[in-house]
Amino acid sequence: xxxxxxxxxxxxxxxxxxxxxxxxxxxxxxxxxxxxxxxxxxxxxxxxxxxxxxxxxxxxxxxxxxxxxxxxxxxxxxxxxxxxxxxxxxxxxxxxxxxxxxxxxxxxxxxxxxxxxxxxxxx
Numbered sequence: 001x002x003x004x005x006x007x008x009x010x011x012x013x014x015x016x017x018x019x020x021x022x023x024x025x026x027x028x029x030x031x032x033x034x035x036x037x038x039x040x041x042x043x044x045x046x047x048x049x050x051x052x053x054x055x056x057x058x059x060x061x062x063x064x065x066x067x068x069x070x071x072x073x074x075x076x077x078x079x080x081x082x083x084x085x086x087x088x089x090x091x092x093x094x095x096x097x098x099x100x101x102x103x104x105x106x107x108x109x110x111x112x113x114x115x116x117x118x119x120x121x122x123x
Contacts, residue, residue: 020091021082021086023092024082024085025078027092027098047067047070051066054066
């Protein structure tokens with residue numbers, strides 16, 4: 001009985017870790033594209049200049065090499081970040097600034113309309 005119970009806990013913990021890793025991967029990828037847009041533009045500029053320079057040395061695959069390296073670096077950075085956050089035990093539900101990910105409303109700001117002091121029970 002105890003063996004079956006501990007096996008079930010292990011499976012639940014494994015699924016919890018996989019779910020946390022996938023959520024962190026999605027969140028970091030979205031943050032890289034949205035918040036890191038200037039960084040993405042800078043990487044694209046450097047990559048295009050590097051591919052022009054390498055085109056004289058390797059005329060066949062310079063663009064493929066540079067594009068693959070830049071995309072691979074970004075994917076590796078997102079996966080490494082998600083792995084570190086997951087194995088440190090930081091779950092996305094514990095992070096306060098990720099409320100947009102859970103669909104929770106920000107209750108700090110409440111709307112007060114012009115007619116509300118007369119009609120609403122606002123304290």
